[in-house]
Amino acid sequence: MSLLVFGHKNPDTDSICSSLVMTNLKNKLGIDAKSCRLGEVRKEAEFVLNYFGVEPPEFLESVGSEDSCCLVDHNEYGQSVDGLQDATILEIVDHHKLGGITTATPLSMTLRPVGCTNTILYNMYIENKVEISKPIAGLMLSAILSDTLIFRSPTTTELDIEAGKALAKIAEVDYEKYGMEMFKAGTSLDGYSVEEIVNMDFKAFDMGTKKVGIGQVMTLDIDSVLSKKDEFLTYINASEFDMLYLAITDIIKEGSYMLYKSPDEIVANAFNVEPAQGVFVDGLVSRKKQLVPNLTPEVEKF
Amino acid sequence: MSLLVFGHKNPDTDSICSSLVMTNLKNKLGIDAKSCRLGEVRKEAEFVLNYFGVEPPEFLESVGSEDSCCLVDHNEYGQSVDGLQDATILEIVDHHKLGGITTATPLSMTLRPVGCTNTILYNMYIENKVEISKPIAGLMLSAILSDTLIFRSPTTTELDIEAGKALAKIAEVDYEKYGMEMFKAGTSLDGYSVEEIVNMDFKAFDMGTKKVGIGQVMTLDIDSVLSKKDEFLTYINASEFDMLYLAITDIIKEGSYMLYKSPDEIVANAFNVEPAQGVFVDGLVSRKKQLVPNLTPEVEKF
Numbered sequence: 001m002s003l004l005v006f007g008h009k010n011p012d013t014d015s016i017c018s019s020l021v022m023t024n025l026k027n028k029l030g031i032d033a034k035s036c037r038l039g040e041v042r043k044e045a046e047f048v049l050n051y052f053g054v055e056p057p058e059f060l061e062s063v064g065s066e067d068s069c070c071l072v073d074h075n076e077y078g079q080s081v082d083g084l085q086d087a088t089i090l091e092i093v094d095h096h097k098l099g100g101i102t103t104a105t106p107l108s109m110t111l112r113p114v115g116c117t118n119t120i121l122y123n124m125y126i127e128n129k130v131e132i133s134k135p136i137a138g139l140m141l142s143a144i145l146s147d148t149l150i151f152r153s154p155t156t157t158e159l160d161i162e163a164g165k166a167l168a169k170i171a172e173v174d175y176e177k178y179g180m181e182m183f184k185a186g187t188s189l190d191g192y193s194v195e196e197i198v199n200m201d202f203k204a205f206d207m208g209t210k211k212v213g214i215g216q217v218m219t220l221d222i223d224s225v226l227s228k229k230d231e232f233l234t235y236i237n238a239s240e241f242d243m244l245y246l247a248i249t250d251i252i253k254e255g256s257y258m259l260y261k262s263p264d265e266i267v268a269n270a271f272n273v274e275p276a277q278g279v280f281v282d283g284l285v286s287r288k289k290q291l292v293p294n295l296t297p298e299v300e301k302f
Numbered sequence: 303m304s305l306l307v308f309g310h311k312n313p314d315t316d317s318i319c320s321s322l323v324m325t326n327l328k329n330k331l332g333i334d335a336k337s338c339r340l341g342e343v344r345k346e347a348e349f350v351l352n353y354f355g356v357e358p359p360e361f362l363e364s365v366g367s368e369d370s371c372c373l374v375d376h377n378e379y380g381q382s383v384d385g386l387q388d389a390t391i392l393e394i395v396d397h398h399k400l401g402g403i404t405t406a407t408p409l410s411m412t413l414r415p416v417g418c419t420n421t422i423l424y425n426m427y428i429e430n431k432v433e434i435s436k437p438i439a440g441l442m443l444s445a446i447l448s449d450t451l452i453f454r455s456p457t458t459t460e461l462d463i464e465a466g467k468a469l470a471k472i473a474e475v476d477y478e479k480y481g482m483e484m485f486k487a488g489t490s491l492d493g494y495s496v497e498e499i500v501n502m503d504f505k506a507f508d509m510g511t512k513k514v515g516i517g518q519v520m521t522l523d524i525d526s527v528l529s530k531k532d533e534f535l536t537y538i539n540a541s542e543f544d545m546l547y548l549a550i551t552d553i554i555k556e557g558s559y560m561l562y563k564s565p566d567e568i569v570a571n572a573f574n575v576e577p578a579q580g581v582f583v584d585g586l587v588s589r590k591k592q593l594v595p596n597l598t599p600e601v602e603k604f
Contacts, residue, residue: 089400097408098391103400106590109413127429288408 002034008074016045017143018072036060044186052138063087073117115160116147122163137170150179187219208300213241270294304336310376311340318347319445320374338362346488354440365389375419417462418449424465439472447481489521510602515543572596
């Protein structure tokens with residue numbers, strides 16, 4: 001049985017690319033591994049796969065006790081494949097906070113506080129002295145540019161920049177130009193419904209006693225969202241979450257327009273702005289480093 | 303504030319040495335770190351520290367919200383310092399199963415399925431191109447010999463042997479001869495009470511609905527234990543655990559003598575022997591790889 005390698009549910013570019021890149025590394029090291037995905041390939045990853053001529057991972061519905069798994073870009077049961085508790089986890093490579101998974105036996109686990117899983121994978125190729133082909137470099141670079149917003153996100157580390165620049169050379173692309181092209185392709189909201197946009201990159205959190213949903217959508221076409229503001233608010237206000245925040249992030253202006261179901265006071269205190277639907281929060285680009293830590297104490301006061 | 307580096311409670315040689323070795327690595331990399339221990343230094347580690355002329359880590363009672371921690375040789379709240387939930391975990395290096403810790407922010411975590419934490423640390427020195435001094439090599443080698451029973455335990459991997467042999471050269475010792483000397487010093491049971499021997503290396507497990515205690519004592523002086531068999535059984539039978547197993551492991555014969563509070567049937571099925579107090583189980587040397595996985599399904603049937 002192949003080792004099943006997969007990123008998180010609702011996969012972003014890092015999850016899709018991590019799965020393909022880690023599988024390639026395992027295969028190069030003589031290990032039978034299969035690249036899988038836990039959800040649809042989004043436009044941005046689709047652009048990346050087309051650009052470098054790589055087939056997408058296979059869709060994986062669930063796993064069972066006979067399966068061996070390698071988790072990339074996540075380390076929480078809630079974000080992972082159905083049935084994971086019954087399967088054997090042999091390896092985890094991730095850059096998120098530690099999420100409480102337990103195993104029955106020792107495993108390999110490599111977590112690093114960097115901007116992208118593929119930065120860790122890049123260093124694993126170097127350590128294992130495995131050659132990086134042009135398409136594999138392209139996948140890694142794309143994920144790093146995606147997760148770090150072309151090195152603009154506050155989650156970006158020196159290691160991400162170092163890996164990204166080295167990979168851009170192997171992939172033979174101008175990373176700034178290629179990154180913008182990738183974001184344009186990925187953030188086009190043509191053909192998406194309001195519901196699809198809110199849930200595009202959506203995570204649920206428990207903050208104190210409140211159920212809080214935070215969606216983030218990166219786009220270079222802000223107007224197409226804000227022109228449908230009322231439609232978005234109708235959908236957001238009808239949600240089952242106690243609070244729901246949608247950050248429409250403009251990666252060029254390096255800030256986010258906020259639509260929300262929330263007491264105004266929380267928005268005012270968390271982001272230091274005059275609360276208003278569609279308010280622009282300058283500098284707000286990361287859910288992990290800004291939205292979640294800023295909102296948590298304010299929501300918990302309610 | 304220094305980064306606090308510590309192994310598990312009731313520290314063995316790997317936990318004491320990991321703490322000192324990781325602290326040395328951090329210091330060499332320019333990071334302010336302090337080596338700590340969560341319990342008394344046992345005879346074996348005392349022999350190691352005296353042999354290589356190294357001061358023991360400082361005793362650490364508890365941590366609080368202002369502390370930054372690096373956990374070595376463990377990754378479970380139950381085995382760690384009091385107050386850990388309030389502190390910040392910046393790094394974990396370990397070779398045990400994944401234990402369910404959660405953090406609020408990303409961290410560095412390096413778990414590898416090898417025989418000893420110091421095998422991982424050895425490779426971190428190599429990766430970081432940090433020179434290994436003779437005493438530091440001695441600490442790492444001692445921990446590897448201790449955890450792998452001089453490469454005899456089934457937990458031993460090629461990486462442990464590779465690291466151990468390289469370190470023996472730097473430490474300038476014959477590892478077989480040194481290891482035996484260390485075990486003899488460490489396993490002398492002179493001056494220990496029955497209670498102290500049972501609890502020397504004792505871990506509690508939940509198996510199904512049962513509370514199960516498993517103690518293991520490595521000694522080269524089996525007779526001094528078995529001559530006090532009745533005294534041991536009186537103590538074991540009075541314990542609050544539903545089942546309790548004490549493995550008296552002879553690292554030369556590569557097997558364990560078992561004393562237990564348990565239905566005979568479990569002992570018979572788990573170890574494939576005629577059950578009897580003091581029965582020798584050939585080949586049984588590892589709690590993690592043999593005692594726990596063999597006992598769990600048998601206890602759960604009860």
